[in-house]
Amino acid sequence: MPNTNAPDSARHGPRRLAGRILVAGLSALLVLFVAGPLLRLLLAARPASLAAALGDPEVRASIALTVATAGAATALALIGGVPLAWLLARRRFRGRRVVEALLDLPVVVPHPVAGIALLLFLGRESAVGGALARAGLEVVNHVPGIVAAMLFVSVPLLVSAAREAFAAVDPRLERVARTLGDGPATVFRRVTLPLAGRSILAGAVLAWARSVSEFGAVVVLTYNPKVGSILTFDRFTTGGLAAAVPVAVLLLGVALAVTAVARLLVRDRAP
Amino acid sequence: MIRLEGLTVDAGDFTLTDVTFDVPAGGYGLVIGPTGSGKTTLLESIAGHTRPRAGRVLLDDRDASGLPPEARGVGFVYQQYHLFPHLTVAENIGYGLRREGPAARRARVEALAAMLGIGDLLGRSVHRLSGGEQQRAAIARALAPRPRVLLLDEPFAALDPSTRRALRRELRALHARGGTTTRQGTHDFDEALRLGERVAVLADGRVAQAGTPEEVFRHPNSAFVARFIGAGNVIAGRVRWLGAPPADGESAAATFDAGAFVLEVVAERDGPAHAVLRPEDLTLSRLVPEGSARNHVRATVAVLERTGPVTLVHLDAGRPLVASLTTASVDALGLAPGVPVVATAKATAVLLV
Numbered sequence: 001m002p003n004t005n006a007p008d009s010a011r012h013g014p015r016r017l018a019g020r021i022l023v024a025g026l027s028a029l030l031v032l033f034v035a036g037p038l039l040r041l042l043l044a045a046r047p048a049s050l051a052a053a054l055g056d057p058e059v060r061a062s063i064a065l066t067v068a069t070a071g072a073a074t075a076l077a078l079i080g081g082v083p084l085a086w087l088l089a090r091r092r093f094r095g096r097r098v099v100e101a102l103l104d105l106p107v108v109v110p111h112p113v114a115g116i117a118l119l120l121f122l123g124r125e126s127a128v129g130g131a132l133a134r135a136g137l138e139v140v141n142h143v144p145g146i147v148a149a150m151l152f153v154s155v156p157l158l159v160s161a162a163r164e165a166f167a168a169v170d171p172r173l174e175r176v177a178r179t180l181g182d183g184p185a186t187v188f189r190r191v192t193l194p195l196a197g198r199s200i201l202a203g204a205v206l207a208w209a210r211s212v213s214e215f216g217a218v219v220v221l222t223y224n225p226k227v228g229s230i231l232t233f234d235r236f237t238t239g240g241l242a243a244a245v246p247v248a249v250l251l252l253g254v255a256l257a258v259t260a261v262a263r264l265l266v267r268d269r270a271p
Numbered sequence: 272m273i274r275l276e277g278l279t280v281d282a283g284d285f286t287l288t289d290v291t292f293d294v295p296a297g298g299y300g301l302v303i304g305p306t307g308s309g310k311t312t313l314l315e316s317i318a319g320h321t322r323p324r325a326g327r328v329l330l331d332d333r334d335a336s337g338l339p340p341e342a343r344g345v346g347f348v349y350q351q352y353h354l355f356p357h358l359t360v361a362e363n364i365g366y367g368l369r370r371e372g373p374a375a376r377r378a379r380v381e382a383l384a385a386m387l388g389i390g391d392l393l394g395r396s397v398h399r400l401s402g403g404e405q406q407r408a409a410i411a412r413a414l415a416p417r418p419r420v421l422l423l424d425e426p427f428a429a430l431d432p433s434t435r436r437a438l439r440r441e442l443r444a445l446h447a448r449g450g451t452t453t454r455q456g457t458h459d460f461d462e463a464l465r466l467g468e469r470v471a472v473l474a475d476g477r478v479a480q481a482g483t484p485e486e487v488f489r490h491p492n493s494a495f496v497a498r499f500i501g502a503g504n505v506i507a508g509r510v511r512w513l514g515a516p517p518a519d520g521e522s523a524a525a526t527f528d529a530g531a532f533v534l535e536v537v538a539e540r541d542g543p544a545h546a547v548l549r550p551e552d553l554t555l556s557r558l559v560p561e562g563s564a565r566n567h568v569r570a571t572v573a574v575l576e577r578t579g580p581v582t583l584v585h586l587d588a589g590r591p592l593v594a595s596l597t598t599a600s601v602d603a604l605g606l607a608p609g610v611p612v613v614a615t616a617k618a619t620a621v622l623l624v
Binding site (some may be wrong): 170 | 341347413
């Protein structure tokens, strides 16, 4: 908390002091509101029930599935999103604004709505979904459906982080590298990517976390096999709090651990 | 050799128009002009970062207009240096030596660093270099792949005067040794006189004048160029014939009416004009001298600007004038602020543009 010691308040007068107390008080309330439920959740888990949940094959499979599908969605987001972000940051083309506005949409639509849209687009009755099914890729009610839902809701976060990262690299650095004998692709690898990489990775961590936390879009596309958020909801509706809490705690733990490690890795790369 | 033929480039909201200029092989050319006149765009066009709408860029007799920057053999130093922030000084200098073996690369980097006096900084991060050190590292980086052409964009602008002088000397020496054709953008005409063999004055994306620095300095072709290169006194006024107007291409005696005073001049055209009067072509005396020079302007000394052996005398003659005298003659004349003097210029020393 900001200090409100005596000499300071004497210097700035009572109104300044009241202002500081108001700001500090409101901030503290909000922090408590976020931290409270999470702490309460951690405290609610009994060690015995956590151990039981860890031993439950369905829980273990669900956590592995969540980590893997979120990882796959993030990888796909990187593969398509980094070139797109580069285009948005470096090139002025017709329709750039439209693309940017479009990429904001998945963040604003309610996630079950996103799920329904994806279901209509990727279901077996649709042209795209039918073609994919004939090619052997079942999406709806299968693992690819989970990845598709996660990708849809998380890719805007990655693209906007990567776009900012590219925009922050001075084009003159790239031009100097060109005069030193490198073609555009080599300059991208030797100059642009090393300079933008850290922020792009931070965006990827954010996208991964968003994927892990996704429920609404995934539940519409693929209820089974169950990712962590769906398993938690499923246990809650069938067995109540006692059944849901251990799964929820494990999921929270995995998400915290992975994002913490990723953040450390990203920070370590700082010059 | 650098030759620009009618180069026209659209760069965003800025346009370079019909730029023609050349620097002979092994020569040192300068582009000067105020901020926003297009110096950086011009240099970037020579390097190949913009696609010209019309005209050609020739480098060593080869049309380079269609070549990408990496195929032009051009070294580039930006005003703000633009060292790669994720690399050390050595990695920056060696960036363009990717195709050479590690031993050859190392030797080249060390030789350049030693030549530029940054040999002991090679392991450093570029964030920990002073302005002068960054400048040297950027020059070394540009020279490392042995470019045929070196382009410098106001490379001295951010440096203190003594570092500036030292680097200027080194660059001149490097240049003499290496035989690289160099092209530099600057807004400092002093620099042009010291360094350049060819100079182009840029205004609004067009070449206002090109030639040797001496030509441009002696005969600025417009009031803009005269004012920009600091030719001293650029006076607006009107030319009137003393007798009959001369034939086309000939000149005749005339008067130049500056409002506050009238000069006798030799002119080719009458009507509105600017008179350029270089400070060293004005002589000062306490009394009206006798003899042929008849352009006597009564004035009062306003400020003395002593710069070692030469003193600039700022005069009030109804409009400001500046004269350049040896400090010895300033003292002999007993000049001081408030002292009335007569400024005299020969009619042939007044350049009309």
